[in-house]
Structures are given as structure tokens and as C-alpha cells.
Amino acid sequence: MSKSALISYFKSKTAEIGVIGLGYVGLPLVIRFSKEGFKTIGFDIDVEKVKKLNMGETYIKHIDSNEIEIAIKNGFRATTRFSEIANIDAILICVPTPLGVHNEPDLSYIRRTLESIKPYLKENQLLVLESTTYPGTTEEEIVPLIEEVGLKIGSNFFVGYSPEREDPGNKNYTTKTIPKVVSGFTKNCLNLTKSLYDQIVDQTVPVSSPRVAEMTKILENIHRAVNIGLVNELKMVAEKMDIDIYEVINAAATKPFGFTPYYPGPGLGGHCIPIDPFYLTWKAKEVGMNTRFIELAGEINTAMPGYVIQKVGEALNIAGKAIKGSKILILGLSYKKNVDDLRESPSLEIIDVLHEMGANVQFSDPFFDSIPPTRKHSLDLQAKSLTTKTIQSADLVLLATDHDQFDYELIQKKAKLIVDTRGRFKQSPNVIIA
Amino acid sequence: MSKSALISYFKSKTAEIGVIGLGYVGLPLVIRFSKEGFKTIGFDIDVEKVKKLNMGETYIKHIDSNEIEIAIKNGFRATTRFSEIANIDAILICVPTPLGVHNEPDLSYIRRTLESIKPYLKENQLLVLESTTYPGTTEEEIVPLIEEVGLKIGSNFFVGYSPEREDPGNKNYTTKTIPKVVSGFTKNCLNLTKSLYDQIVDQTVPVSSPRVAEMTKILENIHRAVNIGLVNELKMVAEKMDIDIYEVINAAATKPFGFTPYYPGPGLGGHCIPIDPFYLTWKAKEVGMNTRFIELAGEINTAMPGYVIQKVGEALNIAGKAIKGSKILILGLSYKKNVDDLRESPSLEIIDVLHEMGANVQFSDPFFDSIPPTRKHSLDLQAKSLTTKTIQSADLVLLATDHDQFDYELIQKKAKLIVDTRGRFKQSPNVIIA
Numbered sequence: 001m002s003k004s005a006l007i008s009y010f011k012s013k014t015a016e017i018g019v020i021g022l023g024y025v026g027l028p029l030v031i032r033f034s035k036e037g038f039k040t041i042g043f044d045i046d047v048e049k050v051k052k053l054n055m056g057e058t059y060i061k062h063i064d065s066n067e068i069e070i071a072i073k074n075g076f077r078a079t080t081r082f083s084e085i086a087n088i089d090a091i092l093i094c095v096p097t098p099l100g101v102h103n104e105p106d107l108s109y110i111r112r113t114l115e116s117i118k119p120y121l122k123e124n125q126l127l128v129l130e131s132t133t134y135p136g137t138t139e140e141e142i143v144p145l146i147e148e149v150g151l152k153i154g155s156n157f158f159v160g161y162s163p164e165r166e167d168p169g170n171k172n173y174t175t176k177t178i179p180k181v182v183s184g185f186t187k188n189c190l191n192l193t194k195s196l197y198d199q200i201v202d203q204t205v206p207v208s209s210p211r212v213a214e215m216t217k218i219l220e221n222i223h224r225a226v227n228i229g230l231v232n233e234l235k236m237v238a239e240k241m242d243i244d245i246y247e248v249i250n251a252a253a254t255k256p257f258g259f260t261p262y263y264p265g266p267g268l269g270g271h272c273i274p275i276d277p278f279y280l281t282w283k284a285k286e287v288g289m290n291t292r293f294i295e296l297a298g299e300i301n302t303a304m305p306g307y308v309i310q311k312v313g314e315a316l317n318i319a320g321k322a323i324k325g326s327k328i329l330i331l332g333l334s335y336k337k338n339v340d341d342l343r344e345s346p347s348l349e350i351i352d353v354l355h356e357m358g359a360n361v362q363f364s365d366p367f368f369d370s371i372p373p374t375r376k377h378s379l380d381l382q383a384k385s386l387t388t389k390t391i392q393s394a395d396l397v398l399l400a401t402d403h404d405q406f407d408y409e410l411i412q413k414k415a416k417l418i419v420d421t422r423g424r425f426k427q428s429p430n431v432i433i434a
Numbered sequence: 435m436s437k438s439a440l441i442s443y444f445k446s447k448t449a450e451i452g453v454i455g456l457g458y459v460g461l462p463l464v465i466r467f468s469k470e471g472f473k474t475i476g477f478d479i480d481v482e483k484v485k486k487l488n489m490g491e492t493y494i495k496h497i498d499s500n501e502i503e504i505a506i507k508n509g510f511r512a513t514t515r516f517s518e519i520a521n522i523d524a525i526l527i528c529v530p531t532p533l534g535v536h537n538e539p540d541l542s543y544i545r546r547t548l549e550s551i552k553p554y555l556k557e558n559q560l561l562v563l564e565s566t567t568y569p570g571t572t573e574e575e576i577v578p579l580i581e582e583v584g585l586k587i588g589s590n591f592f593v594g595y596s597p598e599r600e601d602p603g604n605k606n607y608t609t610k611t612i613p614k615v616v617s618g619f620t621k622n623c624l625n626l627t628k629s630l631y632d633q634i635v636d637q638t639v640p641v642s643s644p645r646v647a648e649m650t651k652i653l654e655n656i657h658r659a660v661n662i663g664l665v666n667e668l669k670m671v672a673e674k675m676d677i678d679i680y681e682v683i684n685a686a687a688t689k690p691f692g693f694t695p696y697y698p699g700p701g702l703g704g705h706c707i708p709i710d711p712f713y714l715t716w717k718a719k720e721v722g723m724n725t726r727f728i729e730l731a732g733e734i735n736t737a738m739p740g741y742v743i744q745k746v747g748e749a750l751n752i753a754g755k756a757i758k759g760s761k762i763l764i765l766g767l768s769y770k771k772n773v774d775d776l777r778e779s780p781s782l783e784i785i786d787v788l789h790e791m792g793a794n795v796q797f798s799d800p801f802f803d804s805i806p807p808t809r810k811h812s813l814d815l816q817a818k819s820l821t822t823k824t825i826q827s828a829d830l831v832l833l834a835t836d837h838d839q840f841d842y843e844l845i846q847k848k849a850k851l852i853v854d855t856r857g858r859f860k861q862s863p864n865v866i867i868a
Contacts, residue, residue, distance in 0.1 A: 215677050219668065219683065238649065247646050
């Protein structure tokens with residue numbers, strides 16, 4: 001009875017959904033389930049986040065407070081008490097999977113989550129991991145723990161893996177319209193996982209095992225990391241050949257098959273691209289394999305902030321100035337345009353290094369009033385608004401993130417020197433493409 | 435007057451067009467110009483090709499004899515006499531640009547062509563190179579030769595570069611519908627080149643210089659070589675993790691943004707992907723740069739035939755057999771499916787090695803009755819038709835190129851052992867994915 005009962009709870013939208021980890025992935029998921037009429041509970045260890053959510057406030061700019069209020073009206077509330085897991089039908093884990101200092105997978109968030117919920121797991125629950133991770137995680141980390149508790153996976157408890165595909169700031173696709181890959185440890189697990197997500201997304205994509213689903217998500221991110229690494233390398237080659245790489249990429253993009261444009265930049269940011277590929281690198285060593293494309297992409301992409309700083313130095317040098325003592329205005333803090341997401345943003349590293357080298361660093365970003373402290377960086381800077389005066393007073397303007405809100409015409413007109421890492425400006429005597 | 439006169443010849447389609455090199459690129463170009471009403475002359479050093487064409491016969495399977503007959507009706511003829519260049523308004527060079535034995539660019543076809551036509555160049559001609567090559571070729575190889583002759587580029591003679599984008603066998607795009615990148619040594623050269631191609635393709639894409647156009651074509655091919663190298667590497671990793679890479683790629687392909695599927699295979703073939711990227715590698719050294727993605731892709735893709743042979747050995751070994759003395763049926767000679775194109779085909783290398791190792795090698799390919807001699811290979815084999823008997827009598831069937839004409843159901847049913855390099859079969863006890 002258990003499996004069919006759960007499926008009918010899902011289909012009738014009477015199942016209670018618990019989402020663990022209320023960040024860029026978990027929060028949109030909560031909102032999506034709420035919109036379809038599910039009662040949802042959000043779990044997080046961050047007391048401040050939980051408070052804000054319960055007051056109907058957002059902490060992610062591209063998610064409107066209004067959406068959280070609607071979710072609350074539909075029964076949503078946030079909590080730090082994991083004992084409430086006992087009342088949940090479907091537990092969805094959306095916690096971070098960062099890298100350790102030696103580029104090794106850090107599964108501590110997943111493991112701590114599992115330890116926290118372990119005492120409250122019970123029969124007829126579905127547990128799905130959404131966090132990006134290496135192939136084998138679901139089978140090696142989750143399955144043994146469920147079995148320890150004495151539950152029988154596939155008959156009275158169900159385990160699935162369904163990778164998140166969130167793309168913060170993407171206006172063309174939403175949680176609902178992005179097809180969702182689903183998998184289960186057993187056939188019953190797959191059926192349940194699929195039937196749950198079928199309620200909230202337009203299309204589910206069932207695959208044969210959690211390891212295939214885990215590898216799928218990693219492949220998507222490896223693909224991006226490698227393609228961006230490739231254009232970053234070619235950007236440096238093209239520059240030496242006096243070729244504008246952006247003109248080349250845009251011309252190649254007119255080929256209607258066999259080519260997809262990727263663009264260079266000042267380095268990788270976000271949770272996915274710079275981090276996830278190394279999960280596979282680490283796991284591949286277990287089977288005696290190397291992932292050389294991932295390592296090469298990592299090496300080149302990691303070197304990009306240094307390349308940008310080198311170009312800044314060269315540009316200032318032409319004007320007879322050193323980095324030390326120069327006023328440098330950084331445009332854009334986020335790791336990609338039009339979002340307020342700072343995770344792994346190369347802007348922070350560039351700011352840190354220029355500051356250490358003695359530059360008088362300023363920044364402007366419509367999404368940030370100041371630089372929030374992150375794990376690696378803690379610079380105390382207030383944002384400048386992008387006025388004629390701010391631009392003119394800088395010895396050099398460095399475009400790090402090309403938010404659409406910036407007034408590029410004004411920048412082009414007023415800046416003494418521009419170092420452009422996004423190809424927004426045409427090459428000219430005072431514009432250096434980096 | 436010269437420039438505007440030439441443009442009006444182009445627009446009125448009264449200009450006479452000479453195409454040098456009548457292969458996979460030149461022949462479709464001749465046909466395209468003929469269809470638009472231009473009188474065309476085809477130049478080639480291959481007497482046999484010229485004879486065939488003048489009799490209205492084709493030597494490329496995906497180009498119909500009928501098309502050549504129509505071209506002849508519209509005034510087309512082929513010749514080996516380069517003196518006729520003197521009567522031509524637009525000279526389009528479509529000769530091969532292979533690699534030398536040390537992976538260095540071999541521009542000998544271009545250089546010999548230039549030497550052959552040099553005595554016959556005259557005022558008011560447009561010369562366009564279509565061959566894929568490294569950035570700088572047009573400026574460094576063609577421009578000095580024209581200046582030697584005493585012609586003035588941009589005023590009484592015009593030089594352009596417009597890379598071919600032919601994709602033999604592609605049913606969705608033709609020479610006419612594929613946008614064409616055009617460039618010129620001067621502004622007049624660009625205008626003329628654009629105005630010529632505007633008569634025969636739906637869209638031209640003007641870029642600022644020949645070196646940008648040269649780099650564009652190389653980027654398109656680097657993109658493919660690297661993406662295929664990446665999935666080939668991941669195929670080997672996935673195999674060790676017991677993951678079907680094809681299932682993973684197809685699941686990832688459901689992501690509607692940020693991912694484009696590329697598929698692994700037994701190695702690269704064709705003129706573009708295995709060769710062109712190394713043109714940039716070679717040229718980059720001149721400016722002190724390395725192209726590490728290209729070299730890594732080259733290394734991995736070149737190793738794939740060896741990987742396939744290893745899998746063949748492992749598969750036979752399970753059946754207690756050695757490669758030596760086993761009857762191995764290779765399916766598919768061409769480098770890609772549904773075309774009769776053997777250039778750089780990994781099938782040839784695989785056949786050679788298996789033959790040398792003592793296998794009794796047979797092959798089946800609807801596009802070939804026997805193996806034509808190529809630069810590197812000269813094995814005398816007649817094709818087998820793909821019957822139950824042929825399949826059953828083989829100790830192992832190796833799918834090298836997945837032509838749609840093969841009867842996959844029959845192969846699956848009758849083969850003792852299958853090694854599948856194209857993901858056409860589901861993994862099973864007698865199917866090994868390689």
C-alpha cells in the first residue's frame with residue numbers, strides 16, 4: 001500500500017513537502033511546490049534566513065518577497081527544527097556541495113543533514129537529493145544510512161536523486177519549464193521520484209540509476225567549464241595575434257550547426273561551473289582515471305583573474321602609472337550579469353589583489369551597496385554610484401561583470417582608460433580587451 | 435571604374451567564375467554559382483576528375499550527376515589549363531590544406547595554385563581563398579604574390595577570404611542556406627567579396643579582416659575537436675564507473691540552455707576536425723603561445739582507434755579468442771555516417787592495425803565496394819553485403835560508422851559479439867560499448 005498511497009498523495013497534492021537548504025535551489029523549489037498547492041516546510045540551519053522567510057521576506061534579489069508571501073498563504077513555513085521531518089512525505093535535500101582546500105569534494109553539508117534527519121526518518125517517505133555531486137554519492141552516502149535505520153529501500157522507504165538545474169537570473173526558463181532529470185535507487189524509487197516532480201515541472205527525464213543522473217548534472221557543468229576554458233585560452237592567443245576574439249566568436253555563431261558560442265571572461269564564478277567538475281576528477285581517481293580536460297579548464301579559468309590584473313597593469317603603464325596609488329573603479333561584483341550572486345565571483349579576487357598591490361579600489365554594482373563578507377574575502381568597501389564624476393575620477397575602469405544597468409555610453413565617453421573583460425566595448429586607444 | 439564594374443558584373447550575373455579545386459568544397463560551389471546563372475569554369479590538376487565532370491558525371495556520392503549536367507547546360511566546364519584564369523572575373527581557391535607529418539600546416543596546394551595562376555592574373559579580378567587555414571595566411575601568402583605581379587590590391591585587384599562551411603551529407607543546410615563569413619584585404623576587397631557571395635547565399639557575414647575570418651573557421655573546428663575530445667575522455671571514465679555515457683549525454687541534452695550534446699566515437703575523421711585546429715597550434719608558436727586544449731583534444735582523439743582495438747581484444751578474450759585468427763567484421767568505412775567520405779577515417783586505421791595483428795578482417799559499407807587506396811592506407815579488401823551469413827560467420831562485429839542503412843535489428847540478433855563505438859546498441863552481455 002505504501003508506494004501507491006504516496007503516489008496518490010503526490011497526485012492529489014496532499015503530500016507534505018520538506019525542503020532542506022533554503023538557498024538558490026531550495027527556495028525556488030519551495031515556491032514551485034507551494035504554487036501547485038502543496039504544503040511545504042523549509043529547513044535551514046541559518047536562523048536569520050528562517051526568520052526572514054517566516055516574515056515573508058526574501059534574501060535573494062531575483063526572488064520577489066511577494067512569492068514568499070504567497071507560499072506562506074499556501075501553508076509554507078521555515079524552521080530550524082529537524083524533528084519536523086517526521087511529518088514530511090517527501091524530503092528534498094538542496095544543501096551546498098563545495099570544494100575543500102585541496103579541490104576535494106566537501107560532502108559535510110549532506111552528511112550533517114543526513115545525521116540531523118536520521119532520528120526522524122520513518123516508513124513511507126521519499127528522500128531525494130538535489131545537490132550536485134559525483135556519481136555514486138546517493139548509493140554510497142544515503143543508501144547505507146537508510147539501511148542502518150532499518151528501513152527497506154524500494155519497499156517501505158524510497159530514495160531518489162534529481163539534480164537541480166537552476167539558472168539564477170535566466171528569464172527564458174524557470175523551475176517549472178526546465179526539464180528535470182529523475183532517478184531512483186530501485187524501480188519503485190524512480191516511479192515515486194518521477195511522480196512527485198511530475199506535479200511541479202512540465203517534463204521529467206527518467207534515467208536508469210542515480211549514478212547516471214549524478215553524472216548527467218556533472219557533465220552539464222563540465223561542458224561549460226571546458227568550453228569557457230577553451231575560449232579563455234583562445235582569447236589570450238587571439239590577443240597576441242591582434243585579433244578581436246569577440247568578433248571571431250560572433251562570426252562563428254552564425255554557423256547554424258556544430259557550433260555554440262561561449263564567451264571568455266575574468267574567471268569563473270557561481271556554485272556550478274568552477275566547483276562541480278572537480279567532483280568527478282576526485283571520483284575518477286578511485287577508478288584510476290584522470291580527467292585532463294577538467295584540470296586544464298580549471299587551470300586556465302583560475303588563471304584569468306591574474307591575466308586581468310596583468311592587463312590592468314599594462315594599461316596603467318602606458319599612461320605612465322603604477323597599480324600602486326592608482327584609483328581603479330571595478331564595475332560589477334556578481335559572478336554573472338544581472339544577478340546579485342557573489343559565489344566564487346572573480347571580481348572579489350581581483351579587488352583583493354589590486355587592493356593588496358596598493359591600488360585605491362572602488363566598485364560600482366547596482367545589486368550591492370557594500371561587499372558582503374564571504375568565506376575567502378572580507379574587504380570593507382561601500383559601492384559608488386556610477387556617475388560622470390565617479391568615472392572621471394578613476395585612473396582606470398575595469399568592467400568585470402557586464403550588468404545591463406550600466407550606462408556603457410557614459411563609461412565609454414568619460415573613462416580615462418577601460419579594461420574590458422566582457423567584450424562590451426570596441427577596441428580603441430583607451431579600451432583594452434582583457 | 436574597375437570596382438563598380440566588377441560589382442555590376444556580379445549583380446547582373448554576367449561575371450565568369452573560376453573555382454580552383456573541385457572536391458567536397460569546390461564542386462558544390464560551382465553548382466551553386468551555375469544555379470544562379472553564372473558561367474563557371476572549374477580548375478583541377480586531376481585529369482580524371484576533369485574528364486568525368488565534362489561528361490556530366492559525379493565522383494561524390496551525395497552530389498547527383500544531374501546537378502553537374504544542369505551546371506554544364508548553364509555553361510560550366512572543367513579544365514586543367516590554368517591559362518584560362520586570364521578570362522575569369524572571380525577566382526575562388528578551394529584546395530586542400532592538410533597537415534605535414536609533424537602536424538605542421540602544409541600550404542603546398544595553395545602555393546602551387548598561386549604559382550600556376552600567377553602568370554595569368556590581370557587587372558579587375560577578385561581572388562578569394564576558401565581553404566581553411568591559420569590566421570594570417572591571406573595577408574602573408576596571397577597579398578605579397580599579387581603585389582609581386584604589380585597589381586594594386588584594393589584599387590585594380592581584389593583579395594578576399596571566405597571560409598567554406600560545407601557539411602557533406604547534412605540534409606538541413608546547403609551551400610545556399612549556410613551563412614557565409616566574408617572578408618577582404620581592403621574595404622573595397624570586402625565589398626566585392628560580399629557582393630559576389632550575396633548572389634549565391636542567403637546571408638553573408640562580413641568581418642573586419644581576413645585574419646578574423648580565418649580564425650573564425652578555425653574556431654568552429656576547434657570547438658568540435660575539443661568537445662568531441664572531452665566526451666571521448668569522459669566515455670573512458672564513465673566506462674570504468676559502469677555508466678553508459680550515451681544515456682548521460684542524452685539526459686544532459688534535455689537541458690534547454692548551456693549544453694550542446696557531442697558524442698564520442700572511434701576517432702576523428704574528415705578534413706576539418708582532426709586537421710584544422712593544428713594550423714592554429716603551429717601559428718600560435720610564432721607569438722609564443724601554446725594551444726593546450728587543441729593538443730589535449732588531439733592526443734585523446736588520436737588515441738581512440740587504439741582504445742577501440744583494446745576493447746575488441748577484451749571482448750574476444752572473454753570468448754577465449756585472440757585477435758589473431760579471429761574473423762572481425764567492420765561496419766562502416768566513412769568517417770561519418772551516411773556519406774562516402776573516407777578522409778582521415780579512423781576505420782582505415784582500425785582495419786590496418788587489426789589486419790597487422792593477424793585478424794581476418796572483413797568490412798561492410800553501403801557506400802564502398804572496396805577500400806580505395808588513400809595516402810596512408812592501401813589494403814586490398816572487397817566489401818561484404820550485410821547478410822545473416824556474413825554477420826553470423828564473424829567472431830566479432832565492430833560498428834565503426836553508424837550508417838542509417840545498416841539493419842541494426844538483424845545485427846543485434848545474429849552477431850556473436852558486438853563492439854559498438856557509436857552507441858547504437860544497448861549494453862548487454864554480447865554488446866560492448868567502446
